[in-house]
Amino acid sequence: MGLVPWYDGRDGMYGWIWRHLPGSTWVRALISLALVVAVVYVLFQYVFPWAEPLLPFNDVTVDNQ
């Protein structure tokens, strides 16, 4: 075993996720879509609002409150 669970030489991590999803191709595609939506939701709702103030667009005052 290597450092990552998909270390078996067959395909990458996305392939590994795909192979571990249950059901037919269509069910897998649907689950994948749901996963992508969930990841985007978490990013937009939690991660980006946290990261955005670290960028300079917020500095509009002269006294840096």
Place this chain on the structure above:
Amino acid sequence: MRVIVRTVSELCITVGSVIVLFVVYVLFWTGVKADGVMDDQIELLQEQWARSSTPPAGAGSSTANTASPPKPAPYAKGKPFAIMHIPRLGFTWNKPVLEGTATGTLKKGLGHYAETARLGQKGNFAVAGHRRTYGDPFKDFPRLRRGDAVVLTDGTTWFTYRIDKGPYKTVPSDIEVIDPVPRTSGYTRPGRYLTLTTCEPEWGHSHRLIVWAHLDSTQPVEAGKPEALRR
């Protein structure tokens, strides 16, 4: 070896997608969210004003003879208290003004520097706003010129300020620009002034852009919209 190459390339794709999503978030989604929030703030204000406009008319008569009007309640931190119109930035351009300049407050509208004068009072009424992101309220800030109107209302009065000194570029530590009598603006006497600040360059934070205005006229809301807002 193949696994390393594959993992690295998949990571690159993942990081790239996240960066693209982040750009979409900053450029587009903050604007969508801010427009909704600002509309909510304006609605909130108008509801408040509609509710409070009826009682004082009857209640005020008994205390009408006191020497000076009672001191108005301080603005509540993080809450909207006025709406600003700047015809130069667009005929329909109007934004809520909230108390304080905290990051969270500026996401909901323009921020009034808490230590500066109240609207229409002696001193300097200073307001900060985003140039970019969160609805881009001050995107066209450099287009402001001497003589342009900045009109505010607190629900009872219209305040029309006229810009005296157009976009002035300074450094972020130059807090003198929001002094009661901002020296670099050319004002020498105490008066009723207004200062707007935003960032410069558009996407950066190395400098600030400032405009100064003086109070030109006031009129009660019953008298209708001021000259500057009529088409």
